[in-house]
Amino acid sequence: MKQISGNESILDNPMVDIATYLFLEDIADKQGAAGMNNYLMSLAYSLARSMPEEEYTDWDSxxxxxxKGESILSAFEKVNSISKYCMVTVESPFLRGWKEYTKRIGEFPRIHKEVAEYYNSRITPTAIETGDIIIQTYRKAAAEKITVDGKKVKVAHIATVSPDGSKKIAPDEWLPIxxxxxxxxxxxxNMILRNNAAxxxxxxxx
Amino acid sequence: MLDIALVSLIQDMSEKAGVEGTIQYWLRVGENLAKRMGKEAYMGWPSFNVALREGRTAFSIEGNVVALTDLAITDVDGDVVGYIYALEKCVFEPTILRVRYSVGQLPKADKQIADEYNMTYKDIAVCNFCIIHVKFREEVARNITIAGQPLEALHLADRGFTGDTKIDEENLNKIGINKEYVRSLLRNYACVFALVMKGARLKGEVSEE
Structure with a gap:
C-alpha cells in the first residue's frame, strides 16, 4: 500500500483546480501581471509557513x-534524486489542473505565461506559467524551514518543462555554476528534461 | 497542489480582503466558471439525464452526479418539469483530506467564510467552497435548455466533512419533497439539488400564492 502522505492516492477535484485558475485570472484582470504575481508568491509563502519545520542529522537521510515523499519539499510532488544535490520533479503538480482546464474550459489563457515572464524578469528566470511561480516560491520558502546537520538548506532552479512541452532553462551566465x-x-x-517536469x-x- | 495552494490563500485573503470580500470573490469565480463552460441544449429530460450519466454536461465537473429519476418533479398540471440530482462526493472532500495529510488543519477562515455566507446570503454552506459551488450550479442551469426552456437550480441539502448538514426547507416546499426524505438521501450523497424548468408552476409555489 502506497503511503498516503505523498497525497498521490487522493486526487483533487477538477472543479477546485479550475476554480483556482479562474480566481487567479480574475485577479490578473483587476491587478495585472504584477498583482497576480504577488498573489501567487504570497500564497506560496503562506503555504510554506503553515508547514512544519524539519531537521536531519545528515544529508543522505x-x-x-x-x-520517499516525507519531506515538506516533496509534499506536493514526486521527486527523484539524480546526484547529491540535484533533484528532479517527475510530473508537474499542476498537470492535472492544466489537463482539466484544457479539457473542460478550453485553451490555457496567455495571462498565465505573461505573469511567469514578469516573475522571470524580477525573481528567478525559470518559470513558464503561473504554477511554476507557486511551486518555485514554495520550494525556496519551505527549504528555509529545514536544517541538515545544523545548517539551513537552500534551493535553486535549473530548468522547467511545461505540460505543453515548452522548456525554460536558467540563463547561460548562471547555468555552469x-x-x-x-x-x-x-x-x-537535456536528457533529464525529456521525461521530467523540473x-x-x-x-x-x- | 493547486487546491492546497487555494486553501492556504483563503486565510490570506480573508485577512486582506475581509470575509465579505472573499465571499464576493468566490461568487464571481462560480459565475465565471459557469460562463466559461458554455451553453448546452437538449431535446428533452431523457437526453439530458443520459448526457449527465456519461459526464458530458457542465455539471459533470463536480464529479459523479446521479439523476434520481424516481424523483421526478411535476407542475400543477402533473407534467414532469424537473428531477432531483445528487452528488456522490463533496467537491472539496479530496482537498480537505490532502490538506489534512500535507499541511494539517484547515484554516479558520474556511468556517468563518461559510458562517458569514449562511448569515448574509443563504443558510446552506457547510464549507467555504459551497459558495463557489452553489453559484456555479445556478449559473450552469441558466446556460442549459431542455426543449428550448432554460433551467433553474434549486439547492436542497448538503452534508459537510464532519457530518453537519444543511437543508433548504423553502426549496423543498417549492417542489413538495419531504425534509426527512432528503435527509435520508444525505446518508448516501454529499449534496442534493433539483433542476426544474425555469418559470414552471410548481405545486409549492402555487399553493403559497
Missing amino acids: FVDAIV LLEKAQISKTQL VWIVYPSQ
Missing part, C-alpha cells in the same frame, strides 16, 4: 526523506 553544483553536464540536463538543486547554505 534528508535526500532519502525527499525521495548550477550544473556544477548539480554534478551534471548540459547534455545530461530540475532543481537543494544544497546546504555556507
Whole structure:
C-alpha cells in the first residue's frame, strides 16, 4: 500500500483546480501581471509557513526523506534524486489542473505565461506559467524551514518543462555554476528534461 | 497542489480582503466558471439525464452526479418539469483530506467564510467552497435548455466533512419533497439539488400564492 502522505492516492477535484485558475485570472484582470504575481508568491509563502519545520542529522537521510515523499519539499510532488544535490520533479503538480482546464474550459489563457515572464524578469528566470511561480516560491520558502546537520538548506532552479512541452532553462551566465553544483553536464540536463517536469538543486547554505 | 495552494490563500485573503470580500470573490469565480463552460441544449429530460450519466454536461465537473429519476418533479398540471440530482462526493472532500495529510488543519477562515455566507446570503454552506459551488450550479442551469426552456437550480441539502448538514426547507416546499426524505438521501450523497424548468408552476409555489 502506497503511503498516503505523498497525497498521490487522493486526487483533487477538477472543479477546485479550475476554480483556482479562474480566481487567479480574475485577479490578473483587476491587478495585472504584477498583482497576480504577488498573489501567487504570497500564497506560496503562506503555504510554506503553515508547514512544519524539519531537521536531519545528515544529508543522505534528508535526500532519502525527499525521495520517499516525507519531506515538506516533496509534499506536493514526486521527486527523484539524480546526484547529491540535484533533484528532479517527475510530473508537474499542476498537470492535472492544466489537463482539466484544457479539457473542460478550453485553451490555457496567455495571462498565465505573461505573469511567469514578469516573475522571470524580477525573481528567478525559470518559470513558464503561473504554477511554476507557486511551486518555485514554495520550494525556496519551505527549504528555509529545514536544517541538515545544523545548517539551513537552500534551493535553486535549473530548468522547467511545461505540460505543453515548452522548456525554460536558467540563463547561460548562471547555468555552469548550477550544473556544477548539480554534478551534471548540459547534455545530461537535456536528457533529464525529456521525461521530467523540473530540475532543481537543494544544497546546504555556507 | 493547486487546491492546497487555494486553501492556504483563503486565510490570506480573508485577512486582506475581509470575509465579505472573499465571499464576493468566490461568487464571481462560480459565475465565471459557469460562463466559461458554455451553453448546452437538449431535446428533452431523457437526453439530458443520459448526457449527465456519461459526464458530458457542465455539471459533470463536480464529479459523479446521479439523476434520481424516481424523483421526478411535476407542475400543477402533473407534467414532469424537473428531477432531483445528487452528488456522490463533496467537491472539496479530496482537498480537505490532502490538506489534512500535507499541511494539517484547515484554516479558520474556511468556517468563518461559510458562517458569514449562511448569515448574509443563504443558510446552506457547510464549507467555504459551497459558495463557489452553489453559484456555479445556478449559473450552469441558466446556460442549459431542455426543449428550448432554460433551467433553474434549486439547492436542497448538503452534508459537510464532519457530518453537519444543511437543508433548504423553502426549496423543498417549492417542489413538495419531504425534509426527512432528503435527509435520508444525505446518508448516501454529499449534496442534493433539483433542476426544474425555469418559470414552471410548481405545486409549492402555487399553493403559497
